[in-house]
Amino acid sequence: MRYLFEEYVLDADRRELRRGAEVIPVAPQAFDLLHYLICNRDQVVSKDDLIKAIWNGRAVSDAALTTRINAVRSAVGDTGDIQRLIKTLPRKGLHFIGTVQETEEPASRSGILSRLGTKGATSASPPRLSIVVLPFANLSGDPEQDYFVDGVAESLTTDLSRISGSFVIGRHTAFTYKDKKIDLKRIGRELNVRYLLEGSLQRSGDRLRVNVQLLDTETCAHLWADRFDKLVADLFDMQDEIISRLANALEAQLTEQEARRSARSPNPNSMDLRFQATALLHKGRTPEYLGKARDLFQRALALDPENTAAMVGTAIVDLSLGSGLYSSDRTARLTMAEGALVKALSQAPNYALAHLVLGDLLILTYRAPQGIAECERALDLDPNLAGAHAQIGAAKFLTGRALETEAHMNEAFRLSPRDILAYRWLLYAGAAKFQLSADKEAVDRWQRSLEANRNYPITHFLLAASLALLGSTDQAKAAVKAGLTLDPNFSILRFRNGALSDHPTYLAMRERMYRGLRLAGVPEG
Structure with a gap:
């Protein structure tokens, strides 16, 4: 979506602000703030509204907020005195008062994908089984349970990828809509998907209540809804039930190997720790988050030594530390990661993420052909695993075939256009260009x-x-x-x-x- 006001154009998909042909540099949070003000120009936006929308409710000082607002004013040639476009209403908030015209660009030119120069991106009409799982609402009344609610939504995203012929938007892209007002048709256009799954989760003691509903982004019709009330220990069975019903609603079939999860579910406490660790990884691959995440994964394994997801989690941490030059013991880290992955795959040979992480490790340790094979195996199991395409692209320039890299990166961005690992994918794309x-x-x-x-x-x-x-x-x-x-x-x-x-x-x-x-x-x- 593009917003035209005065001589400016704000391109939400490309995250660019232009004045004529000139690109105006805007910091990410300032851009989000301007975008939010424009989208809500029919009302006065309070300080609390901004903090919830831009900072996800985190504590923000008045000074920090004022700095971002001043940056927005400066970017559009406004000032606190003139207030030509952004008006401050004392004790009420901010109001974007400029005249705005909205226009759309074809879906194939949206987001980071278009900025990579892809050819022939998403089609004009959404694929038949295209879907996005939006973040679930936490109705527990306890913000500390957000990680658990997010973990359930992420698991459902993974499971939906098992539906034969499906196109599922990546979890990281879907979570950019967290805590934001839902406009079904707009999300459908932005992500080129036909269906949207949303829901809520309430956890009370050892019980879970989950409400889910499937909607058509073109007509806004409610296609299917249900409620699930189960013990926490039965979470994975409940997910299987949701996916099975959803598959029937979409006239699709689950792939044979994923018709049911393993009869044995991880210990609920172990699962809980794994969700916490995964939530830390989603915040960023920094040494601080990685260290805390590894500790949580290890605690999960202490409770349930066969928690395959936690094994793969420790491997992701060690691989990130070893390959990112954060650690002086690179060889030891990579060796530990490989051992964890081999063990995980011996327990769950069809675990797509484990194949992807092993492929990543092999590619980064002089074994690119084997790494590509592992990534291809991951895609056989889960065709919507965006990271596998990115890792194959990385392997191409490591083996002197940089011309082939960008096509794989484009495919990764097609599947998850706002992925949290976009910075790595773009790093690979840059390395390929440098090689050329x-x-x-x-x-x-x-x-x-x-x-x-x-x-x-x-x-x-x-x-x-x-x-x-x-x-x-x-x-x-x-x-x-x-x-x-x-x-x-x-x-x-x-x-x-x-x-x-x-x-x-x-x-x-x-x-x-x-x-x-x-x-x-x-x-x-």
């Missing part, structure tokens, strides 16, 4: 990666190297400074020791990268 000596395009991809996550150190250094080779020395040094703030121990020697492939084309690319890092001022060793 398309340095300006590499800069574009890495800048977009930083827009998605500014706390991933390696992206700053890669960007610095490409900027230095392009002659933008001052910008390169600024990127190095930002990277060293996040990772003070980074050096060219450390980066050299972290090579992920011995393919000649890949190694030649790295030699160019070392030269760029030196020009940018990265410490040698």
Whole structure:
């Protein structure tokens, strides 16, 4: 959706604010704030409304809120005195008073996917079995239970992918709609889906009550609804029941291997800890969150040694720490991750996520062909697993086939256009461009990666190297400074020791990268 006011255009899908042909730089939260004010221009928006919509209800100081509001005013040429577009009503809130015209762009040009330059994206009309599972409402009256409610919605998203012929929007994209006003037709257009599943969960002691309903995004009709009241210990059986009924409502069939989950469910307490750990991973792959998540996964396994999802969770943590240069014991981390994955797959050979994570690990440890095979196996089990496409794309440039990378990244973004791991996918896309000596395009991809996550150190250094080779020395040094703030121990020697492939084309690319890092001022060793 695009919003036109005065000489400005706010493109919600591309997350861009333009004045004529000029792109106006806007920080992510300031952009979200402006977008929210425009979408709610028919009313006065209070401080509490803004905090709930932009910060998900987290505590925000008045000073921080004022700073974001001033940034929005500055971006659109407004001021606190003139208030041409954004009017402050004392003790009431803010009101966007500019005249706005709304226009739409074709779905194939939406979101990050279009910014990657994809060809032939989503079709004009949604696929028959296309669906998004929106975050469930927490009716427990306890905010501390949000992680559990989110975990149930995520599991349902995974299960829906088992429906033969389905197209399911990724969990991370779906959760960008959390705590926001639902406009069925708009969500259908934005994600190019025909159906929407929403619901609520109330947990009281050892019992769960879940309400779910299926809606048609084109007609807003309620197609199916039901309520489930079960013991927490029966959660996975309840999910099977929901999916089975939903499959019948959509005239689809579950794939044979996923018709029923294993008869044995994990210990409820173990499952609870696993949900908590997964919620931390969704907040970001930082050393702090990773450490806390690993502890929770380990506690889950102590209660239930056969909790396969928790095993894979520990592997994700160790792989993230080992491959992200966060840890000095890289080899030990990757070895532990591989051991956990082998054990998990011995218990659950058809666990798609385990195959994906193992594929990621193999790709990052000089075994790209085997890694690609694991990712392809993951896609056989779950065709909507966006990350598997991204990892195959990464493997392509590691094996000297960078021309093939972007098509895989485009497919990943098609399945989950607002994924929490978008920063990694864009990092891979930039590396492929750099390998092809398309340095300006590499800069574009890495800048977009930083827009998605500014706390991933390696992206700053890669960007610095490409900027230095392009002659933008001052910008390169600024990127190095930002990277060293996040990772003070980074050096060219450390980066050299972290090579992920011995393919000649890949190694030649790295030699160019070392030269760029030196020009940018990265410490040698």
